[in-house]
Amino acid sequence: MCREIIEGLYQIKAKKPGSHAYLIKGKDLTILVDSGVHQHMAELEESLASAGVAIGDIDILINTHEHFDHIGANKFFQDSVMVAAHRSAAVKIVTGDEEVTMCRAHAQHVTGYKVHMWLNNVDLIDAGDFKLKILHTPGHTSGCLCIYEPRKHVLISGDTVFAKGTIASVYKSGSLGEYLNSLRRLATMKIQLLLPGHGIISDNAEEDITKAIENVETLMNERRNELPG
Numbered sequence: 279m280c281r282e283i284i285e286g287l288y289q290i291k292a293k294k295p296g297s298h299a300y301l302i303k304g305k306d307l308t309i310l311v312d313s314g315v316h317q318h319m320a321e322l323e324e325s326l327a328s329a330g331v332a333i334g335d336i337d338i339l340i341n342t343h344e345h346f347d348h349i350g351a352n353k354f355f356q357d358s359v360m361v362a363a364h365r366s367a368a369v370k371i372v373t374g375d376e377e378v379t380m381c382r383a384h385a386q387h388v389t390g391y392k393v394h395m396w397l398n399n400v401d402l403i404d405a406g407d408f409k410l411k412i413l414h415t416p417g418h419t420s421g422c423l424c425i426y427e428p429r430k431h432v433l434i435s436g437d438t439v440f441a442k443g444t445i446a447s448v449y450k451s452g453s454l455g456e457y458l459n460s461l462r463r464l465a466t467m468k469i470q471l472l473l474p475g476h477g478i479i480s481d482n483a484e485e486d487i488t489k490a491i492e493n494v495e496t497l498m499n500e501r502r503n504e505l506p507g
């Protein structure tokens with residue numbers, strides 16, 4: 279299922295266990311954010327077609343992080359589409375680390391996956407009417423990124439922030455301390471629309487991020503109290 283959220287930006291809803299994908303039809307570039315699990319490629323292709331986009335029309339596929347439910351269908355794109363991820367995610371995707379991509383647990387294989395563009399914090403992808411600012415937001419994993427459109431005040435947040443401030447589990451390469459820093463940085467930005475990798479979208483992003491910070495702080499305090507002595 280594909281729906282236009284704001285002009286030129288579409289959400290392709292997740293079919294579980296995959297993540298939502300977002301399609302940006304910019305004046306200069308067509309960009310897909312996350313590909314979901316490979317088993318749902320047929321549905322993804324149908325959804326793209328309903329927005330008038332074929333795989334060959336996509337210029338860049340950006341992965342918000344290295345988890346299987348966001349990268350699984352990459353292999354159907356990577357020979358004709360430029361794949362981009364934060365460098366900390368890219369290294370795990372291309373080495374096929376099944377443990378950190380969660381692929382082993384979900385019986386998916388990451389062999390032969392490619393990442394053509396290894397992104398850094400504050401890189402900018404200029405799609406014409408969409409300027410996509412890459413924010414490295416480690417916490418859930420070390421390779422998480424969010425994509426911020428500063429003029430439209432939209433944040434594609436992957437698994438970093440969900441509606442109502444729900445936070446994601448912290449995986450092996452992630453860290454609660456980094457999660458807190460990432461959220462505090464997001465809290466300084468003007469964001470009106472939150473487009474997460476799972477669950478509902480939110481037009482109350484600033485409140486969601488404030489709540490997410492509280493949730494991480496509570497978790498940190500609980501962990502601190504569990505320490506001996």
Ligand SMILES: [Zn+2]
Pocket residue numbers: 343345418437
């Ligand atoms: Zn994840």
